[in-house]
Amino acid sequence: MIKKSGLIMAILLIVLVIFTVIVRANHGVAKGNMEKENNTILDDKPEGFVEITEKVRDDKDNADISDMEKEVYLADNDASGEVLSLYSYMKAISNSGKVIFGQQNGNDEHVSKRDNVTSDVKDITGSFPAIVGIDTLAIAGDSKINRGSNTKETLEYAVERGKEAIADGAIITLSMHAPNMGAESIEKDADGKYNFWKCSFADSQNTGGDCAAKCLPGGEYNDRYNAYLDIAADYIEGLGDVPVLFRPLHESSGNWFWWGSGNTDKETYKALFRYTKDYMSEVRNLHNLIYVFSPGGTSDEDEYLQTYPGDEYVDILGFDSYDSADIPYNNSFLDQNLREYCKTVASLAKKKDKIAAISETGCLLKTKDCAIKNQDWYRKVFSIAKETGMAYGLLWSNYDESNFYVPFKYDDTKGHEVINDFIKLYNEEYTVFARDLGFYDGVQKYNVKNTNKGEESGYFTDLRTKSAIINARKINSICHNVDQVNLVLKNLEDNKNVTIDMEKSGNMYEAEVTDAVLGDLGKTSRGTAELVADGKILQTIKGLSFNKEVERLPKNTLEDFELYIDDEELKNVYSHNGSGGYSELSLCEKFKNNGSYSGAFTYSLSGESSYTGRFKSLENAEFDSDVNALAFWMKPDGHGEEGAKVILQIGTSLGGAEVNLVKFAAQTEGKYIVIPLEVFSKSIATDDISTLAFYRNNPEQNAPDIVDSTIYFDDIEFIKTDINKLELNEDGYAILDEPLDICK
Known part of the structure; x- marks a missing residue:
């Protein structure tokens, strides 16, 4: 009995030592979050x-x-x-x-x-x-x-x-x-x-x-x-x-x-x-x-x-x-x-x-x-x-x-x-x-002087791009190191300008836009507001509407390129994202589906796995909940290299829902595309949409350098249609010569 007890104690002691070593190996003195510890690789071998x-x-x-x-x-x-x-x-x-x-x-x-x-x-x-x-x-x-x-x-x-x-x-x-x-x-x-x-x-x-x-x-x-x-x-x-x-x-x-x-x-x-x-x-x-x-x-x-x-x-x-x-x-x-x-x-x-x-x-x-x-x-x-x-x-x-x-x-x-x-x-x-x-x-005690003696600076606090001034209201700004501050409202369409003195309260400056001011400006969707201090323009807000609501895209439309004054406004709406490439959007009258303009997506790519794209917010867009497809017109540029991507992406809380159109991109003739929403890489719910984006990606291997090639997009909209009546290609979308009645 004594020998057996001794043997059992010895075994227990060995087990305890091994357990202690394992615990020490797995739970060292790291002070990071407990949930961040994952020690599968830090073993004895x-x-x-x-x-x-x-x-x-x-x-x-x-x-x-x-x-x-x-x-x-x-x-x-x-x-x-x-x-x-x-x-x-x-x-x-x-x-x-x-x-x-x-x-x-x-x-x-x-x-x-x-x-x-x-x-x-x-x-x-x-x-x-x-x-x-x-x-x-x-x-x-x-x-x-x-x-x-x-x-x-x-x-x-x-x-x-x-x-x-x-x-x-x-x-x-x-x-x-x-x-x-x-x-x-x-x-x-x-x-x-x-x-x-x-x-x-x-x-x-x-x-x-x-x-x-x-x-x-x-x-x-x-x-x-x-x-x-x-x-x-x-x-x-x-x-x-x-x-x-x-x-x-x-x-x-x-x-x-x-x-x-x-x-x-x-x-x-x-x-x-x-x-x-x-x-x-x-x-x-x-x-x-x-x-x-x-x-x-x-x-x-x-x-x-x-x-x-x-x-x-x-x-x-x-x-x-x-x-x-x-x-x-x-x-x-x-x-x-x-x-x-x-x-x-x-x-x-x-x-x-x-x-x-x-x-x-x-x-x-x-x-x-x-x-x-x-x-x-x-x-x-x-x-x-x-x-x-x-x-x-x-x-x-x-x-x-x-x-x-x-x-x-x-x-x-x-x-x-x-x-x-x-x-x-x-x-x-x-x-x-x-x-x-x-x-x-x-x-840190080295004597260095600051050449900034107090520059004029400032910004609006309650005025933003693509907003409307319809009724009398106050407009506020914060300014520094200034004497006289003015609000200058401009109707670019009719060449009408109104200048208003802004009243000071500390660093806050306030202007009263009265009914009389709005009457002088007239009705336009091509308005601007300038914050001017001592003759210096500190900030300019563009795309304002005076005496009318801001023009919005039609319901279920993501983009039709008809609401932009010029290329500069279009560029301010879309932002760039990419690596190893560059792209920009401009308005095009020559190649389009309907209306006055399409969007010309011009890109340059160099190197393998490079990509470039443009995206915009869809914050104020309205969509029906029962749509089941995305339809748009597209004129590709003939670059359909194996492994490349031409992406149309819709941003959601789940990430970018996208479809690759590179096979169609090998053509050059403009066509009407209909993509069932179920074909996109992520689920799309129309009450959970944040952005629209266009991307062009080079292949991971044997990538060509492409300089200033252009793809044209127009009339991008959600639709409700009978998917069974469409002839879908192997990638799951339809390529049509023109919009059909079932797609409208």
Whole structure:
């Protein structure tokens, strides 16, 4: 009995030891969210890990500051001395041929489960990233950086971690995935304050409700938006007087966030960005911010500037663009796209005497056989940044082993399969990490003057493109550093103009549009409003209707190209999205189905997997619920290469519902197309439609370079028809010579 008991105890002891080892392997000291942990790859016999053969340099020189300018222009004319010094310092680093390395959450989120690791970058190199990013959603939302029980606790934790990164030499950048201010997840506490604790990333992608316009003063959501800005301001205040790169309302050229140009008009976006800057500097009295503007990447300067808030509101010209994680890997992002995007912002920054940067980039990694294995991707990206004059590049976050952008260590001798490539990047003389930065070693006291002595600036707060002024009303604006402010209303159709003095109340200016003014203007749908201060036009709103309702598309019509005054107005309505290509829409009288115009979709593509497209919001369109097909006229261009795509896409809450028309695109004769809704890639409900888009994609292999080819579209509408009476091709849609009675 004693021997058996001893044997049983020994077995139990062995089981306990094994269980302890397993538990320790699966539940290390990571401080990320519990729900983010997925440790299937971090077992005792890891696959996909490699020997760490590169040694980390410890002899890198600090960044050269001998070229620091003594005068710079910052959007905040009351910017602190430390902010002015940092701005001059970053310009000097860029001019010296160096690039600052940054990573989102690079001081807290990490994949490694090694003890005492708070940063994969620091675990690998011994240094934090020189720029460490955080988002408001990580403080008040479901992307929480620790397991705090409320915003206050998480805010305190975030400030503590931010100060730790600053003490290590890093600069903080704050982005803002703000929820749609109409989201049900926003609650109001007993003290009357708004609570964003339950908000999610999905709430920032809730594009309904005209949120951007309602966030401006006088709007339904202005108090909520202010409360959200207060969270950002509280975090910034908590860090102390150190400079912070503030990057609100990013990726404005896209349609995936409620503030994007696919979901609000561009002038409203500009006003909201301007208001955000004003709130932080004037209401919260924060003068330690450098303001970053970051739409999507583009090779066209005019396209980049479509949502640009103005030199008086922006300090850094950035862009966001990601490489594809598809396998086999395609080099088009590195070979062409990234370099062209960098050259675009570098050119504009030089003209405006501002800083250029890659504000967000990356390639999503896999734990084994990832797309950039053996590609030396990191050095190629930052080499392009160096050659084109980018001040910094920021990679996205390491959340967990299914969502990360920087390699990590498994133990002291092994790491992720691209870890040696990353160490090579760190070892380059031109890359600057936190311990190489040296800004806080006295540089922040460098005497730099701000040449901004208070520029005239301003914006409308309650007037937007494609709106109507039918009855007497007030129009409001916010202006700075001005004496006389006027509202100038113009009827372009009849060449009638009315100028109204705007009355001042603080920084708010108000104009009264009376019945007499409307009588003088007459009836038109070609009206504009100019905000003029001391003879300078601060903002122009186009597409206004005076004394009549705004002309709308007929019910069930997505586009007929008949409501645009000219190509400029059409371009302002549609936004670009693409990689390795460019496109634009213009009005065409020669090739059309009905009416005066069709839409000429002209595109250029270069490189494999490149694509380009144009999209617009369908916010005010009306559709019946019982339609069952989409019908339109299309004249293709003869480019039907195998593997290419010609996409007509309808945006829904489920994503883009699309159909590929490339086989028809091989023809050149205009035809009438009828597509049953069930053929689209995602389900379409007419009460859940947000955007219309046209795309042209090159094949993944053997892609031709196509320059200035044009496809024509017209009369795009939902219909109800007897699908059984249509002769559908193998792709599920009908190609007709003309509209049939059953299709009307």
